[in-house]
Amino acid sequence: GAVVSQHPSRVICKSGTSVKIECRSLDFQATTMFWYRQFPKKSLMLMATSNEGSKATYEQGVEKDKFLINHASLTLSTLTVTSAHPEDSSFYICSAESGGTTQYFGPGTRLTVT
Amino acid sequence: GQNIDQPTEMTATEGAIVQINCTYQTSGFNGLFWYQQHAGEAPTFLSYNVLDGLEEKGRFSSFLSRSKGYSYLLLKELQMKDSASYLCAVRGRTGGGNKLTFGTGTQLKVEL
Numbered sequence: 001g002a003v004v005s006q007h008p009s010r011v012i013c014k015s016g017t018s019v020k021i022e023c024r025s026l027d028f029q030a031t032t033m034f035w036y037r038q039f040p041k042k043s044l045m046l047m048a049t050s051n052e053g054s055k056a057t058y059e060q061g062v063e064k065d066k067f068l069i070n071h072a073s074l075t076l077s078t079l080t081v082t083s084a085h086p087e088d089s090s091f092y093i094c095s096a097e098s099g100g101t102t103q104y105f106g107p108g109t110r111l112t113v114t
Numbered sequence: 115g116q117n118i119d120q121p122t123e124m125t126a127t128e129g130a131i132v133q134i135n136c137t138y139q140t141s142g143f144n145g146l147f148w149y150q151q152h153a154g155e156a157p158t159f160l161s162y163n164v165l166d167g168l169e170e171k172g173r174f175s176s177f178l179s180r181s182k183g184y185s186y187l188l189l190k191e192l193q194m195k196d197s198a199s200y201l202c203a204v205r206g207r208t209g210g211g212n213k214l215t216f217g218t219g220t221q222l223k224v225e226l
Contacts, residue, residue: 006156043201043216044157054182093156101145101205103214105156105159 001103006095006106013084013113015021021079023094028095029074034103035067038091050077084113115139118217120202125223126192134187134220136202143165144212145205148176148187152198158188160200189222197224 003026013019023033032051036044036056048064050056050071058064060082068080077096081088117139118164126132133152138146145164149157163185177186189196199219205212 006171041221043218046215048208049213091154100214102147102159102162104159108154108156110154 002104004015004030004094004104004106006094006109008109009107010110011112013111015084015085015113016064018080018082019084019111021081021092022092023077023079023096023106023112025075025096025098025104028096028098030077031099032075032097033071033077034091034095034097035069035077035079038093038108044093047079081111082090084111086113089113116199116204116206116215118202118204120200120217120220122131122218123223124223125225126189127190127207128224128226130187130192131190132192132222134189134200134202134222135186136217138183138184138185138202138204138217140204140206140215142151143180143204146176146185147205148174148185149201149203150151150198151201157201165177175223187196192224194226197222 005024007022027082035047038044047062048056050069052074055062056069071077093108095105097103120136139186148160151157161176163214168177173190180186201219203214
């Protein structure tokens with residue numbers, strides 16, 4: 001149980017374009033989903049917390065207009081990187097929890113902006 | 115805010131026992147997690163401690179002392195596949211909501 005999927009697993013896009021990453025909880029309803037960013041050999045940095053049906057709460061320093069988060073249902077959250085630039089290249093990971101204590105992580109999305 | 119410290123790297127021998135320490139400072143403690151992360155993959159949940167003491171789960175055990183702001187992850191009968199990064203994460207109430215703050219991770223290398 002507690003499986004979280006992400007799509008796509010890898011994406012390469014050109015500078016200036018937008019990329020959407022999907023995060024789905026497959027066998028449970030996620031009241032809260034989290035989006036993290038991880039640089040090579042670094043730890044996970046929380047970008048935002050999203051609750052179904054409400055606006056995401058962004059961490060300090062994260063541009064909400066650049067990283068659009070939509071949590072339309074209890075099993076799906078999306079992160080859209082708008083007008084991507086090379087410095088946005090990173091490993092993006094989502095996690096989900098169902099009102100309990102444990103966050104379960106998706107497999108991650110490797111974004112490369114050229 | 116929250117501050118989490120763990121060693122950057124550790125090396126151990128197959129079949130041995132290794133202890134990975136984590137110290138933290140937080141305002142509003144609500145649990146400590148250990149995750150395992152292999153390179154290029156997402157973290158997988160290992161253990162959760164919210165009360166003082168030892169939690170044992172197979173070859174993995176995790177200990178918490180809230181008064182000392184200290185936890186450790188104990189791995190027994192090490193296997194080569196245990197080579198990975200081990201992340202200590204603290205759940206806190208800072209800023210509203212129960213968010214996880216991660217340490218930088220301890221890269222464990224298991225050798226023959």
